[in-house]
Amino acid sequence: MTDASPPIRRLADWDHDQLLDIAAEYDTPLYVLDPSRVQENYRRFSAAFLDAHVMYAAKAHTGQAVLSALLEAGADIECAAAGELQRAIQAGADPDTLQYTAVNPPDRDLDYAVDLASDHPGFTITAGARDTFDRLESRGYDGRVAIRINPGIGTGHHEKVATGKDAKFGIPYDEVPEVADDVRERFDLVGIHAHAGSGVLHDDLDDHCRAIAKVAEMGREVAGAGEGLEFVDFGGGFGVPYREDEEPLDMDVVGEKVREAVGDLDAQIKLEPGRYVVADAELILTTVNTVKETPAATVVGVDASLATMIRPAMFDSYHPIRNITAPEREDYPVAIGGPCCTSADVFATDRPVARPEREDVLAIGNCGAYGYELANQFHSQPRPAEVAIDGDDVRVVRRRETMADVTRVEDEAEIGSASAESDR
Incomplete structure (x- = not known):
């Protein structure tokens, strides 16, 4: 017989207060691993x-x-x-x-x-x-x-x-x-x-x-x-x-x-x-930065993008999304997308979510499999940090990239080129 751990961890099973504290301390977008x-x-x-x-x-x-x-x-x-x-x-x-x-x-x-x-x-x-x-x-x-x-x-x-x-x-x-x-x-x-x-x-x-x-x-x-x-x-x-x-x-x-x-x-x-x-052992925390009402949809802009997690754009994958700042609000159908200049940068369309407002933190679930593994630097976006939780303890297991990280390989190439020129 298998052990007694539940066969799937849903978004509602995570400690929302802890996640909000983590988002406040480590910023978003952020991968949270258990x-x-x-x-x-x-x-x-x-x-x-x-x-x-x-x-x-x-x-x-x-x-x-x-x-x-x-x-x-x-x-x-x-x-x-x-x-x-x-x-x-x-x-x-x-x-x-x-x-x-x-x-x-x-x-x-x-x-x-x-x-x-x-x-x-x-x-x-x-x-x-x-x-x-x-x-x-x-x-x-x-x-x-x-x-x-x-x-x-x-x-x-x-x-x-x-x-x-x-x-x-x-x-x-x-x-x-x-x-x-x-x-x-x-x-x-x-x-x-x-x-x-x-x-x-x-x-x-x-x-x-x-x-x-x-x-x-x-x-x-x-x-x-x-x-x-x-x-x-x-x-x-x-x-x-x-x-x-x-x-x-x-x-x-x-x-x-x-x-x-x-x-x-x-x-x-x-x-x-x-x-x-690994799938249900990790989620993404992302912050709402824009709420735009249009005749076609209510568009919710967040700081995560297809550079953070490309699965929805690449495989048309469904990931559960929950407003952990105010889960008690009435559900409202929204489109949720990131800051990339492509229509593929969308996590959900016509998705009922507790009505998001600017600065709310949303959790995107089941991101452990092929989430960070496929993270990228599209639009020269630094890749997000990743933290691991152990009860109440939280540790950074992958620091957030900076713009210096994004350009480092080019900067080092220029340094190498200059050194080679001076050696001639």
């Missing part, structure tokens, strides 16, 4: 899959506070880029436990991974293209590898995350046995890997399990044709409810369905939750 919630989510997921090796998919949130909390909870880390490997090691991960899932990896990423493996033979590289295996061999690598396969079934909340049917990801399913024979001759083939999609809830669960069953079947075929496999990695993809009327997954039921889909498998089952672990 590392203990990250650990609760990881433990709940792991309890539903006691027979599996659960690795956190770092790409959802690579913040040191998140990675450190998960390592403390006993999690291993799966990384999709060299930078994620470096951040995981910096947070305290043992490189021999890391798994690197390469997707069209740049040369510098492969160089980093191969160099890391030279001192850490337990490190595993997953590749999804024949060409990537050739590039590894050309670097003298002959260590642990897994083959990423494409099951031809994509699932998830948006077509842009349905990786299981996207040709970009993995070896075509019918080609896997042939590729496995070739890979075995050159490397230590320890596993196969697949990831069908992201944000899977009840409606997508059956399709997700069909993809899992297909991957498991290929695992049995590949294992039977050689000396077995150490693991079959089914990726992550399990979602959380972003909308208030959506129900969270019952992880005990999900665990049963996944085990049924896998069937008999003489290899370790691996799973890589990302979104499920």
Whole structure:
């Protein structure tokens, strides 16, 4: 049975008085992270899959506070880029436990991974293209590898995350046995890997399990044709409810369905939750600066933007929004957007919110997954600070950028250019 922590944290469950104090002290826009919630989510997921090796998919949130909390909870880390490997090691991960899932990896990423493996033979590289295996061999690598396969079934909340049917990801399913024979001759083939999609809830669960069953079947075929496999990695993809009327997954039921889909498998089952672990453990605080009445809509301007969190603009994602300054006010339909000069910079349209007024603080929920990870400097906006809460204690885990940070790489380039000129 899973543990007793609630399966989803809604905006109303956060301490509004504490959030208002935090906004006043640390300014907005601001990310607020609860590392203990990250650990609760990881433990709940792991309890539903006691027979599996659960690795956190770092790409959802690579913040040191998140990675450190998960390592403390006993999690291993799966990384999709060299930078994620470096951040995981910096947070305290043992490189021999890391798994690197390469997707069209740049040369510098492969160089980093191969160099890391030279001192850490337990490190595993997953590749999804024949060409990537050739590039590894050309670097003298002959260590642990897994083959990423494409099951031809994509699932998830948006077509842009349905990786299981996207040709970009993995070896075509019918080609896997042939590729496995070739890979075995050159490397230590320890596993196969697949990831069908992201944000899977009840409606997508059956399709997700069909993809899992297909991957498991290929695992049995590949294992039977050689000396077995150490693991079959089914990726992550399990979602959380972003909308208030959506129900969270019952992880005990999900665990049963996944085990049924896998069937008999003489290899370790691996799973890589990302979104499920971090999504509801973080929110954004933002301050209202403009309220504009128009014939089309009441437009509420805030200091957060698509540079703070791009998911609504990129995926048309829904995030709950709550006026924590005055939640008792009557709900009123508003459009909420930021200061960027594009119509995409909108967090909500025609959304009932306790009627906002200038200087009110709004909370945007479920921002832990791919929130700060996709933050950017559009319009030369410095990226926001991030604080972590531990009961009544609050600490800055990522300081707010300044304009000097935004221009530093250019300033340093000019300094470097001037130094080179003076050396001539």
